[in-house]
Amino acid sequence: MKSGEEKILLSHGNGGKIMHSLIGELFLRHFSNPILNEQTDAAILATGGDEIAFTTDSFVIDPIFFPGGNIGKLSVCGTVNDLAVAGASPLYLSVSFILEEGLPIKELEAIVVALAEEAKEAGITIVTGDTKVVHKGKCDKIFINTAGIGSVRKEDRHIGKGQHIRPGDIIIINGTIGDHGMAVMGARESFHFKTSVISDCASLNHLIREVLDNSNGVKFMRDPTRGGVATVLNELAEKTCLGIEIDEPALPVSPGVTAICELLGFDPLHIANEGKVIIVATPEAAESILETMKRNKLGLHSAIIGRVVTDHPGKVVLNNETGGRRIVDSLTGDPLPRIC
Amino acid sequence: MKSGEEKILLSHGNGGKIMHSLIGELFLRHFSNPILNEQTDAAILATGGDEIAFTTDSFVIDPIFFPGGNIGKLSVCGTVNDLAVAGASPLYLSVSFILEEGLPIKELEAIVVALAEEAKEAGITIVTGDTKVVHKGKCDKIFINTAGIGSVRKEDRHIGKGQHIRPGDIIIINGTIGDHGMAVMGARESFHFKTSVISDCASLNHLIREVLDNSNGVKFMRDPTRGGVATVLNELAEKTCLGIEIDEPALPVSPGVTAICELLGFDPLHIANEGKVIIVATPEAAESILETMKRNKLGLHSAIIGRVVTDHPGKVVLNNETGGRRIVDSLTGDPLPRIC
Numbered sequence: 001m002k003s004g005e006e007k008i009l010l011s012h013g014n015g016g017k018i019m020h021s022l023i024g025e026l027f028l029r030h031f032s033n034p035i036l037n038e039q040t041d042a043a044i045l046a047t048g049g050d051e052i053a054f055t056t057d058s059f060v061i062d063p064i065f066f067p068g069g070n071i072g073k074l075s076v077c078g079t080v081n082d083l084a085v086a087g088a089s090p091l092y093l094s095v096s097f098i099l100e101e102g103l104p105i106k107e108l109e110a111i112v113v114a115l116a117e118e119a120k121e122a123g124i125t126i127v128t129g130d131t132k133v134v135h136k137g138k139c140d141k142i143f144i145n146t147a148g149i150g151s152v153r154k155e156d157r158h159i160g161k162g163q164h165i166r167p168g169d170i171i172i173i174n175g176t177i178g179d180h181g182m183a184v185m186g187a188r189e190s191f192h193f194k195t196s197v198i199s200d201c202a203s204l205n206h207l208i209r210e211v212l213d214n215s216n217g218v219k220f221m222r223d224p225t226r227g228g229v230a231t232v233l234n235e236l237a238e239k240t241c242l243g244i245e246i247d248e249p250a251l252p253v254s255p256g257v258t259a260i261c262e263l264l265g266f267d268p269l270h271i272a273n274e275g276k277v278i279i280v281a282t283p284e285a286a287e288s289i290l291e292t293m294k295r296n297k298l299g300l301h302s303a304i305i306g307r308v309v310t311d312h313p314g315k316v317v318l319n320n321e322t323g324g325r326r327i328v329d330s331l332t333g334d335p336l337p338r339i340c
Numbered sequence: 341m342k343s344g345e346e347k348i349l350l351s352h353g354n355g356g357k358i359m360h361s362l363i364g365e366l367f368l369r370h371f372s373n374p375i376l377n378e379q380t381d382a383a384i385l386a387t388g389g390d391e392i393a394f395t396t397d398s399f400v401i402d403p404i405f406f407p408g409g410n411i412g413k414l415s416v417c418g419t420v421n422d423l424a425v426a427g428a429s430p431l432y433l434s435v436s437f438i439l440e441e442g443l444p445i446k447e448l449e450a451i452v453v454a455l456a457e458e459a460k461e462a463g464i465t466i467v468t469g470d471t472k473v474v475h476k477g478k479c480d481k482i483f484i485n486t487a488g489i490g491s492v493r494k495e496d497r498h499i500g501k502g503q504h505i506r507p508g509d510i511i512i513i514n515g516t517i518g519d520h521g522m523a524v525m526g527a528r529e530s531f532h533f534k535t536s537v538i539s540d541c542a543s544l545n546h547l548i549r550e551v552l553d554n555s556n557g558v559k560f561m562r563d564p565t566r567g568g569v570a571t572v573l574n575e576l577a578e579k580t581c582l583g584i585e586i587d588e589p590a591l592p593v594s595p596g597v598t599a600i601c602e603l604l605g606f607d608p609l610h611i612a613n614e615g616k617v618i619i620v621a622t623p624e625a626a627e628s629i630l631e632t633m634k635r636n637k638l639g640l641h642s643a644i645i646g647r648v649v650t651d652h653p654g655k656v657v658l659n660n661e662t663g664g665r666r667i668v669d670s671l672t673g674d675p676l677p678r679i680c
Contacts, residue, residue: 015566015612016671040500041562042395042426044492047387055382056434056487060472060479086382094396094487098438130485132400134678138480139400145470147396147434147487152384160380222381226355272355331356338474 006105013099013133023131026109030116031095031126043127045092048151053088053160055079056147062338064111064141066187068180068199069274071144072115077203077274078225078340079148080122084205085221085277087159087212088150090124097129098143101136111142122203124148156212162220162280165240169219169308170286172279174207174293175200175301177229178257178271184339186260193263197256202275207296214292217285223277225340227331230269232278233306233316234330241313246306246328248320269318270331272339280308346445353439353473363471366449370456371435371466383467385432388491393428393500395419396487402678404451404481406527408520408539409614411484412455417543417614418565418680419488420462424545425561425617427499427552428490430464437469438483441476451482462543464488496552502560502620505580509559509648510626512619514547514633515540515641517569518597518611524679526600533603537596542615547636554632557625563617565680567671570609572618573646573656574670581653586646586668588660609658610671612679620648 011018028037035043057078064071075095083090095115099108119126158164179200186195204223212218224232237244246269253261253268261268275298281289286304293299311317316328351358368377375383397418404411415435423430435455439448459466498504519540526535544563552558564572577584586609593601593608601608615638621629626644633639651657656668 010677011673013566013677014671014673016571016673018672019566038501040426041422042393042428042488042490042500044426044428044497044500045392045394047392052385052387052392052489053382054385054432054434054487054489055468056436056485057470058436058438058472058483058485060438060474062478082381086380086384088382088384092394094394096396096398096485096487098398098400098483128395130397132398132678132680134400134480137477138402139483140474140478143398143438143479143483145396145398145436145485145487147394147436147485148382149392149394149489150382157384160382160384161378226353226359231356331354332358333351333354333356337350337353338472340472 004106008099008101008103008105008133010101010133013131019131026112027129030112033125035125035127045127050151050153053083053086053150053152055082056145058143058145059340060143060338061184061340062140063187066199067183069201070111070114071142072111073118074201074274075144075146076115076118076122077201079146080124080203080205081223083148083150084208085160085223087156088152090122090148090150090205092127092149093119093124094147095126095129096145097131098139099133100139100141101133103141118203122205159218159221162236162239165219165280165308167242167308167310168283169280170283170304171306172281172286172290172302172304174277174299176252176254177273177276178268179254180274181271181336181339182257182260185336193260195256195260200273200275202298204275204277204298207293207298208277210296211289211292215285215289217282217289218279220280221277224273226272228270228272229278230328231330237316238314243309243312244306244316245309246316246318248318250303250305252301252303269328344446348439348441348443348445348473350441350473353471359471366452367469370452373465375467385467390491390493393423393426393490393492395422396485398483398485399680400483400678401524401680402480403527406539407523409541410451410454411482412451413458414541414614415484415486416455416458416462417541419486420464420543420545421563423488423490424548425500425563427496428492429549430462430488430490430545432467432489433459433464434487435466435469436485437471438479439473440479440481441473443481458543462545499558499561502576502579505559505620505648507582507648507650508623509620510623510644511646512621512626512630512642512644514617514639516592516594517613517616518608519594520614521611521676521679522597522600525676535596535600540613540615542638544615544617544638547633547638548617550636551629551632555625555629557622557629558619560620561617564613566612568610568612570668571670577656578654583649583652584646584656585649586656586658588658590643590645592641592643609668
C-alpha cells in the first residue's frame with residue numbers, strides 16, 4: 001500500500017474496482033500461492049484421498065494487537081490448533097475479513113503480514129477468502145473468520161472424540177496456563193495493572209504431529225481456549241462419565257499469571273490459552289510422550305498434571321499442596337470477554 | 341428457547357456452561373446431524389475421493405430481515421452458490437456467528453431456522469461452527485460467516501476458471517437482475533420509497549447440476565452478487581482479453597427494479613443478486629441449456645443476454661433498443677453498502 005495514512009473506505013468492500021485493488025495489493029501480495037492466485041469463488045483442492053477434518057472460528061479479540069501476537073496470528077493458530085487436536089494435518093485455510101470503515105490500512109497490513117507468517121510457520125495454505133467493510137461503529141476495527149481443512153489418517157481419527165479414555169489414563173499439558181487471557185487483559189487500556197505476561201498464541205500442529213508419530217498412546221487431545229483448562233476437563237469428565245484429578249503443585253503457571261490471578265481473584269484454570277494442548281494418554285505412553293513434547297520449543301515446560309479416575313464421575317477435583325481437595329467447575333460467568 | 345423476551349448476553353460467548361446451553365438448545369436443535377452432534381472441534385468428513393472445492397463468505401447485511409429472506413438464508417445461499425458456480429456439488433458447511441449483546445434470542449432463532457431450512461433445501465450438511473458474542477455497539481446485531489466444501493468431478497473442474505471461453509460463446513442468465521439489492525434497500529428505514537421487490541436469494545446448486553448433467557457446453561459460470569452483472573462480465577472480459585456484448589432489450593429486469601433504478605439513477609447491471617448465475621456456453625449448446633434452465637423454478641425467466649466477441653477486448657458493451665451502444669464499467673463507487 002502507498003502510505004501510512006490510508007484508511008479503509010466503504011468502497012473497499014463494494015465488490016468493484018477499489019475492492020479488487022485492496023485484494024491485489026494487500027491480500028494476494030502477502031498470501032500469494034498458485035491456488036489463491038486463481039481468484040475463483042471456490043478453490044479446487046486435492047486432499048490426498050484421506051478423510052478430511054473441517055473447522056471454523058471467528059476472532060473478535062480486543063485489543064487487536066497484544067503482547068505475543070495480533071488478531072492475524074491468532075486467526076491462524078486458533079483454526080490450526082482445532083485441526084491438530086482432531087488428529088489432522090492442516091492443509092488449507094480460508095480467511096474472511098470484516099473491516100470497520102476507517103481502519104488504518106497500516107494496521108490491516110500488520111495483521112495480514114502476521115497472518116501470512118503464521119500460516120507459513122504452520123504449513124497451511126490460504127486458498128480462499130472474503131472481505132466485507134461495514135460503517136464506522138458497526139464493528140470493532142476488524143473481525144476475522146478462518147475455516148480450515150486438514151487430512152486425517154485412519155489411525156488418528158478417534159483423537160478428537162475421547163471415546164477410548166479409561167481410568168488410569170494420564171493428563172499432560174505442554175506448558176504454563178492462562179498466559180493468553182492475561183496478556184490480552186493486560187493490553188487493555190481499561191486494565192489498570194501492568195503485566196509482563198506474553199500470550200502463548202502458537203500453532204501446535206508440529207508438536208502434535210511429533211507426538212502422534214512417536215507414540216500410539218494418545219487417547220484424546222483438546223486445546224483449552226475460551227473457558228480454560230477447567231472447561232475442557234469438565235467436558236471430558238461429563239462425556240466419559242469418569243472423574244478427573246488434577247494436582248495443583250504440578251500445574252505450570254507463570255509467576256506473572258499467578259500474581260494477577262491472586263490480585264483479581266481469577267482462577268488460572270478458567271483463563272484462556274491459545275498455544276496449549278491437553279493430551280490424555282495411556283499410563284504406559286505418558287513419560288515418552290512427555291519427553292517428545294519437551295523436545296519441541298512449544299513444549300519445554302510440559303508436565304503431567306493429573307489422571308482419569310473412577311471416583312467422582314463427571315467431576316474435576318483439584319488436589320492442593322496441603323492435601324486439601326476442591327471441585328473445579330466449568331466457567332459460568334464471564335470475567336474476560338473477547339479474548340479470542 | 342424459553343420465552344420471546346430473552347436476549348443474548350456476553351456470557352453466551354464465554355465458552356462455558358451458558359454458551360453450551362445456547363449451542364445445545366438452539367444450534368444443535370435446528371442443525372442436528374450425526375457429524376455436528378459429535379461436537380468435536382473439527383468435523384471429520386468423507387468427500388468421496390473427488391477433488392474438493394472450498395469457499396467462504398461473511399454476511400453483514402443490513403437489515404438482517406428483508407423481503408425474500410434473512411441473513412440466515414443468505415448465509416447458506418451465498419456459499420452454496422460459490423461452490424455451485426465452481427462446478428462443485430455442495431457437501432459440508434461451517435457456520436460461525438458473531439452476535440451483539442442484547443440481540444433478541446427470538447430473532448436469532450428465526451435466523452437459525454431459516455439457515456437450517458435453506459441448508460436442507462440445498463442439500464448441504466452443517467458440520468461445524470463457532471459462536472462469539474461482543475459488547476453492545478461493537479457489531480451490528482449479527483454477522484454470520486459460512487465456509488463450504490463441495491466435491492468436483494474431473495470434467496467440471498474448469499468451470500469456475502473460464503479459460504476455454506472463445507469468441508461466439510453465448511451469455512445466459514437465469515432471470516431478472518437487481519432484485520436482491522433493491523429488496524434490501526427497500527427494507528431500510530432510511531430508504532423513503534416503498535417497493536414490492538423481493539430478493540432473489542436462493543441456492544442455485546440444483547439448477548446448475550441439471551445444466552451440467554444435460555450439457556457439456558458450459559464454459560464458465562459465476563454468480564453476480566456484489567458489483568452485479570456488470571462486474572462479473574468486466575472481470576471476464578479482462579481475464580479473457582475478449583469483448584462482451586450485452587443486448588439491453590434481452591436483459592430481464594422486473595418492473596419494480598426498473599422503476600427504482602430510473603428514479604434513483606442506478607444501473608440494474610450494478611445491483612447485487614443472490615439467486616442468479618451467469619453461464620457462458622458454446623453457441624451449439626446455448627438453446628438446450630436455456631431450455632433446461634427454464635424447466636427449473638429458479639430459471640423460469642432465463643434468457644440469452646449477449647455474446648463473447650473479438651471487438652473491444654477487455655470491455656463490456658451494451659447495445660440498446662435504439663441501436664446505440666455504451667461501455668458498461670465495473671462498479672467503482674458504493675451506492676449500496678451491506679447488501680450481503
